[in-house]
Amino acid sequence: MNIFSSFFGGDTEAKAARPFQEVIQEIAADQDTSGDFNALNEEALDATAVLCAVRVIAQGIAQVPFKLLQKQKNDRGLEATAHPLFKVLRHEPNDWQTSYELREQIAFHLILTGNAFVFLNRHNRTAEILELYAYEPGCVTVTQDSEYNLSYRVQTGKRKTIDFIDVPAENMWHIKGPSWNGWMGLNATKLARQAIGLSLAGEQFGANLYKNGARPGGILSTDANLTADQRAELKRAWNEQQSGTKNAHKTAVLGGGMKFQPIASTANEAQWTESRKFQIQEICRAFGVQPVMLMADGATSYNSVEQLLLAHLTHTLMPWYERIEQSAYKALLSKEDKAKGFYIKLDSKALLESSNADRLAYYNAGRTQGWLTTNEIRALEDLPRSDDPMADQLMPAANLFGQTETPLPTENNNEATDVN
Structure with missing residues (x-):
């Protein structure tokens, strides 16, 4: 037990x-x-x-x-x-x-x-x-x-x-x-x-x-009176011939008025x-x-x-x-x-x-939002340090300091400017 x-x-x-x-x-x-x-x-x-x-x-x-x-x-x-x-x-x-x-x-x-x-x-x-x-x-x-x-x-x-x-x-x-x-x-x-x-x-x-053998258990019954030894021998013989996966689906031959009644689901x-x-x-x-x-x-x-x-x-x-x-x-x-x-x-x-896309998104967010440096990202990827002095500097977050480059003209802003 x-x-x-x-x-x-x-x-x-x-x-x-x-x-x-x-x-x-x-x-x-x-x-x-x-x-x-x-x-x-x-x-x-x-x-x-x-x-x-x-x-x-x-x-x-x-x-x-x-x-x-x-x-x-x-x-x-x-x-x-x-x-x-x-x-x-x-x-x-x-x-x-x-x-x-x-x-x-x-x-x-x-x-x-x-x-x-x-x-x-x-x-x-x-x-x-x-x-x-x-x-x-x-x-x-x-x-x-x-x-x-x-x-x-x-x-x-x-x-x-x-x-x-x-x-x-x-x-x-x-x-x-x-x-x-x-x-x-x-x-x-x-x-x-x-x-x-x-x-x-x-x-x-x-x-x-x-x-x-994926077969239901059950009861072997007969009208004859069996001794204890006969019952034990009958059980042994039945299990030997019918029990186990190797004996699955074999045909059982019963004699002497023997009957089999399945009881398990x-x-x-x-x-x-x-x-x-x-x-x-x-x-x-x-x-x-x-x-x-x-x-x-x-x-x-x-x-x-x-x-x-x-x-x-x-x-x-x-x-x-x-x-x-x-x-x-x-x-x-x-x-x-x-x-x-x-x-x-x-x-x-x-x-x-395990996800390249997730890692790249994480690194990009950290770099552009100003909480990861280039060398810190390289260290996380087991890459050698960069000698560029800017690689150890945090980038100012664009959402706080705005864009530093002149924006490209748009369709609504492409007319000639009056220099006068």
């Missing part, structure tokens, strides 16, 4: 999941339940709709540059390449992961469990952040004292070798999803367990349907296909993802798909970007860094790189 089966009780009525605090208490009592907690969230990914929904969000978070910037006197942000944290965020968070891989892992934890826990390995003397490590959410216990201070206990080891490490709050980057109490995120897997369980049940139904009668489509929509609602991002069928044109992709960026990814940026600013930057104008940003402009 798997984790979801324990919640749903197999074919029985669905059961409520254990509260997170109950899991926490059992961990504190030296019972190894972190594996069950992590397995629950991993098993949710067995539902393809959940896997796709989580993946498109996680990849959207991981694929954009994670930048450490410093605000200049003109309020323009400049990449702080000399800061020690720049390399950690942008390229190498630790010895075995890239920035993309760590952020993808963090996103999976955050989206499914509502919490992501990243250990900040600091220098003993300078408190400089040297590395970032992500803990599995089920291994971390969070408590809040009477003065609202948070503390973190991390479970290490398995079964009889369980150990605990107390991590100070200043050494833990705790990213929270939507929260009820303000200090722990809500677990999306548990909140959507009914929809996820139904999706898994639908997939299992389809697998069993085709495993049994077909996939169409059970509305299995429609149910699976509806469950995709349910998963989309739970994770806030557009159905088009889950490759769901729909009557969409090219223009409508383009707008839906923009909606995915605006309504799905941008809230996660803002949540992560604010959390990183709070946890990763010191008071001195904040005073010097350092800030952290997930650069969503990278999502437009």
Whole structure:
């Protein structure tokens, strides 16, 4: 029996999941339940709709540059390449992961469990952040004292070798999803367990349907009295000859007054296909993802798909970007860094790189409206800097300063001018 089966009780009525605090208490009592907690969230990914929904969000978070910037006197942000944290965020968070891989892992934890826990390995003397490590959410216990201070206990080891490490709050980057109490995120897997369980049940139904040759189950009956051994042998022989896709559509030969009575409905009668489509929509609602991002069928044109992709960026990814940026600013930057104008940003402009038309329109607007220089545009395109002194100058916005050239004559203004 798997984790979801324990919640749903197999074919029985669905059961409520254990509260997170109950899991926490059992961990504190030296019972190894972190594996069950992590397995629950991993098993949710067995539902393809959940896997796709989580993946498109996680990849959207991981694929954009994670930048450490410093605000200049003109309020323009400049990449702080000399800061020690720049390399950690942008390229190498630790010895075995890239920035993309760590952020993808963090996103999976955050989206499914509502919490992501990243250990900040600091220098003993300078408190400089040297590395970032992500803990599995089920291994971390969070408590809040009477003065609202948070503390973190991390479970290490398995079964009889369980150990605990107390991590100070200043050494833990705790990213929270939507929260009820303000200090722990809500677990999306548990909140959507009914929809996820139904999706898994639908997939299992389809697998069993085709495993049994897409033929309905039924009852073999006879007027004769059969012993237990005879019934077992009859069942074995029937399954051997008729069950499975390799035996589909074979002709069954019955003797001795044997009768077969089908009792199960077909996939169409059970509305299995429609149910699976509806469950995709349910998963989309739970994770806030557009159905088009889950490759769901729909009557969409090219223009409508383009707008839906923009909606995915605006309504799905941008809230996660803002949540992560604010959390990183709070946890990763010191008071001195904040005073010097350092800030952290997930650069969503990278999502437009696949569209030349969008990029050109963006660059043209920035150049003509006076907020992008030629060399900044060249840097965004990974082109070498121009030596032209004007390449680092902002162009005055035409809508504020007007045209500098004499306009061409029009049809209504082409008559000879009286020089007298």
